[in-house]
Amino acid sequence: MLNSQRIFVEAIRRYCADHHITVEVRADGWLIVMRGGGKRHCAFGYDLGLNSAVAHRIANDKSATADVLAMADVPCVPHVLFLNPELNAYVPSRGSWGAMLALLQQHPQGVVVKPNEGTSGKSVFLVSSAPALELAVNKIFAAHASLAMSPFLAIEHEVRVVLLDGTPLVVYGKDRPTVLGDGEHSLLELALTTLPADRRSAVLPGLFADVEKAVLDAIVPAGERRVLNWRHNLEFGARPRLVEQGEDRDICIALAQRAAEAIGIRFASIDVVRVDRGWQILEVNSGVMMEALSKLHPELVQAAYGAALDKVFG
Template sequence: MSDAARPGGGAIRAPAARPGWVRRGQRLALKLADLRAVRARRGFDGLRGRYYDTLWTEAARDVGASVTALPGGIHEIRRGALRTFVRRSELMLDSALAERLMADKTLTYRLFAEMGLNLPEHQDFSLSDMRPAAELLSRHPAGIVVKPATGTGGGRGVTTGIRDTVSLGRAARYAASFNARLLAEPQITGHNYRLLYLDGQLIDAVRRDPPMVTGDGRTDIAGLIRAENARRKAGAPVLALSPLIIDRDCLNTLAAAGHTPRSVPRGGERLDVKTAINENAAPQNHHVTGEVHPDIAAQGARIARGLGIRLAGLDLFSADIAADPATAAPVFGEINVAPGLHHHHLTAAPPEGPATASCVLAYLLDRKEGVMTL
């Protein structure tokens, strides 16, 4: 096995391959360790269901329609002879195959590259051959990210802030417990944005900041996270639809700031506790639709239309969403089919215009798209 040269001297050696039975045992151990996180997320199922029940009830009222809750979290929405069915953020627009294809991050990057988009450098790899990831790390010693290449969402299996091969091996084994195909890419700087398109029209954009807690001078970070999860689960008001999980991403983020879960922040100190933004809460989400540079908005529309995704959540990184993309060079991450509409409702302040779900529902019924006529 060859070494990958580290810029400035030295070398990074890919973690040694382990026998198959060892790898299988490690993946099983990681899955068992993840059971606590699974139980924590399932503890929010009731809140998530109630939230979307309210969301669609209010959206139906806004457009003069009626709504009936059906088993399985499905809502039947009627206006005159028109009828549509929704399930949380799933609409009668995009196919299950389209969702599956766009969930494959490697395929998405290939399609983005064919469209001439600015992408992060990335490497496919597996536990049986870690060399591509180790070589990427050697080129980006400031840190890389490892994630499953497909089969997950919501940040599951993702580890950020990887700066050495020990962390790389640990992150790869964690990601492989979700999917054998793995993806490594550099840690990208800049803000994380979600642009929401409906049939190629930009209908909302939010800046999504990392999850954070605020110190009280007495409670350690683990305790602050427990208190934050209790507030979230109480749902009064609804702040988030998932808990904060102390996982490897959390540990790496804290370590980079010189902390551990047992550290006690100063009173009033605001501290990012994860780098992946999927588990953030309403105070960390900000509407920026009016700030999006026209060329970025147009480029996003071209992507959504080109890939044939009707309701598309386009994720990108940029230091400034208002800057000319010719100079700011935003980096495109992924495109989500049936993206979570709650990201556009659970925000620090309400949007200036109509609520996103109401806009979507009005579009469906007014244009007779994704509906039945009975």
């Protein structure tokens, strides 16, 4: 899909048409300039420009987000920052490798290594050995100035809350793809036969990358459900599902509101995860992306972006 065809761009165009605001789309859809009511306003990427520069920078930095939330006593997944060795003037004299190994030893179930900045789950690795850690670190540092390490958690559920000035606009879960064993077919066979064709390109690369061949080829016992990806990212095959009214939804909203207040962010999508029946913040995203959700609930996505644009144009 071209950048100019994103739902984000279409939602802005529709809003501007309904409110007699002129709109120009530049840079293949990444830059949008709006003029109306004596005001000129820009949107860039998935950022509508409501957040301060500091709030945006903190939300875009996983370790900074974790530090700010921890200081505000908001339950969150810790993320430890490590700089690329090429930034040697800012790296401790003792180096970073020893500290990375120490973190891995503290979490024998594994650690997640990812670029410290960025979204969408790309270049995110689950590692449980020193050689795998070294490979992941080298891959990330080949393209990024820093990385973040966090303990691997057996996440039961992940919920995204889209907030605007503390008001929840959208609350949806991310359901990972699964298969149900029949006692006759392997995990790979089940994945190939049960996944819809339009989801295979998103799910299968992660399955091949993360699951050992012996596990892929092993017969899955009848009645046993297997998750096909440890990630909850929508780009890797998870599907959005609106969260019904109830205690869990209220808890997620309350935590997201506390996180937004701590960072001072106005418009954001905040990921809340449940681990061992307790909820905590995973990430805060300054750019609000709802491409996957729009395929199921286009009117809800349009209303959310419209509410944010109302704040811009009064």
